[in-house]
Amino acid sequence: MYLGKVVGTVVASQKAEGLEGVRLMVVQPLNTDLTPRGNVLVAVDAVQAGPGDVVHLVSSREAALALPVWFVPVDAAIVGIVDSVDVEGRP
């Protein structure tokens, strides 16, 4: 589970059956000191996050369990909007 910043949305009309009605967001993964790490990815949104929000995500199979619909073919899900990250010894 990791931090990320929502940087946009994705629209895909032609897609797998389980992905209907699912909000697809473009997310930049972040280190826990909020610096960017690696490539952007596309995650489903389970908490109404918006562009600019710092969020926390879950990966792999557990991402599919974030949505009420049974079995959605996804490997990343936004499961919380972050208010603060309080890490000792680091701002």
Place this chain on the structure above:
Amino acid sequence: MTLCRVLGTVVSTVKHPTYKGLKLYVVQPVDEQDRPAEPSFLAVDTVQAGPGDLVLVNSEGNGARQILKEKMLPIRSLVVGIVDAVDARIPAGLPEGAVARGDA
């Protein structure tokens, strides 16, 4: 499972219902020398660990679902133990510490 130091806490009020009431920690994987070994990540506490503790983290959903007794559970990494001691003897010829071994 991974040896980690608890670095701090992530606070988030708007979140998936299964995260309600759970503490979300920032954890830093460490090697047998208690030195940072990989990028830190997030884990939900289940053993009342605190910042600075050396803990055991399990990053696999099935265990999370058993511990938190929830089927539709978007949680993968859980703090499952507070470590009292690590007594690790690295075999001769293998460098000490993750960085030296190129694991970090």
